[in-house]
Amino acid sequence: MDSLTQIVLGASVGEAVLGKKVGNKAMLYGAIAGTIPDLDVLSSNFVNTVTAIEWHRGFTHSIFFSVLFAPIFGWVVCKIEKGSNATFEDWSWLMFWGLLTHPILDAFTTWGTQLFWPFDWRVAFQTIFVVDPLYTLPFLGFVVLAMLQSRDSPKRKLYNQWGLTISSFYLVLTVASKGLSFNKFKSALADEGIEYVNLNTRPTPFNTLLWSANVDVGDAYLVGNYSFLDSENISFQQYPKNHTLIGDLKTNDDFNRLVKITQGWYTLSEREGTLFLNDLRFGLISLDPDETRFAFSYRLEQEGDKLIISEEPRRRDDAKGLLKALWNRIWGN
Structure with missing residues (x-):
């Protein structure tokens, strides 16, 4: 998905994991985690076109990458936020989910992602375009509403949960829409x-x-x-x-x-x-x-x-x- 969508998803996931302890900083680092996998596009400056395409949504979009780098990034954040109530384990857990939900969402797009790298299998459900305002804009609205609440406000958690729930429900609808349209095409070809x-x-x-x-x-x-x-x-x-x-x-x-x-x-x-x-x-x-x-x-x-x-x-x-x-x-x- 596009960068804005991944930032919104990462921020929401960060809030769900650690918002109660660190407030908006959870959204900030969640957004950063949600952006990191797409830094693989920088490889296009050093390799030929075919290799750059192969590497895009490869290693950095895998479960392996999330497991391997979550504690590394968690340690870095822990050093930056020394006065925080969050522990190294807390930050690592936030980074893990921020890194992992990025490729999971990408798996619904046409391009897909090598979620199970190093196995040569690109997961592509092809149910949503890489930019879809109906997924992103309501999600963004709820994340902003949550961000404006105090750390201990019950509305903060509620707004964030609504954002995650509605966006996830929309993804389910895209799967159903693909099934219905597939059958329409199949019937048209038969006719x-x-x-x-x-x-x-x-x-x-x-x-x-x-x-x-x-x-x-x-x-x-x-x-x-x-x-x-x-x-x-x-x-x-x-x-x-x-x-x-x-x-x-x-x-x-x-x-x-x-x-x-x-x-x-x-x-x-x-x-x-x-x-x-x-x-x-x-x-x-x-x-x-x-x-x-x-x-x-x-x-x-x-x-x-x-x-x-x-x-x-x-x-x-x-x-x-x-x-x-x-x-x-x-x-x-």
Whole structure:
């Protein structure tokens, strides 16, 4: 999830663990703990694109990391807060839950997280977009209300509990929404007599009313959208896989690692003589039926014997257009 959401979750968890003893400092250190796992993005400054993608939401987003580093960070905080009523064990417990709840929440997103690192298994329930105001804003409101109360006020604990309860309930609703939308896509494919190898669904940006599906039909993928407010049948657009363009890249280690990251959901395309790998898991750059650009696309350039892989930058104008299109599409077709 986005940084603000992880800060809010960490602050709330810190309050639940240690707010009674140290007041708002529990929220402060909980927020810090909730931010630490995402510092893995700094690795992109030192490694190539593929390695940076592999490392993101890897080791720092694991149970192992939480167990290993919670006492270390707890010791640091204990030294900083020498006059506090909290013990080393208290601070370590706060840091553990702040570090652990971060990847647990990330596991509900499309990208997922390697919660069980070093085992090579990325947990991705794909029920919530990385930024979802309906999850974050009510949660933030309750955390702020709790923060404004005195340490011993019963309202402080009540507000924090409401924030945790409502946000958790919303996550449960996203799971139910995914199940309902999955069945809708499955029924639509059956009604059209479309045979498929695999079906993958995910929420579109910033909401859980409008869902998108990738359908593997062999040599191509179908992409469709469904809103719970739709009145018409689901329509699908077809995108050829073009995997025949792989050529000599089939023996390239970086290319195969990138394919593994996409979990097989990718197409290849050529533009102006340059080959691109498109990651289908995050959808297209717009809702236009004729759109061919994907949100995550990687340029594959051969320089001698070396393959240079770089992520295509996204344009601000595309984001603005997508937001408007999403708002209109949510209300039904």
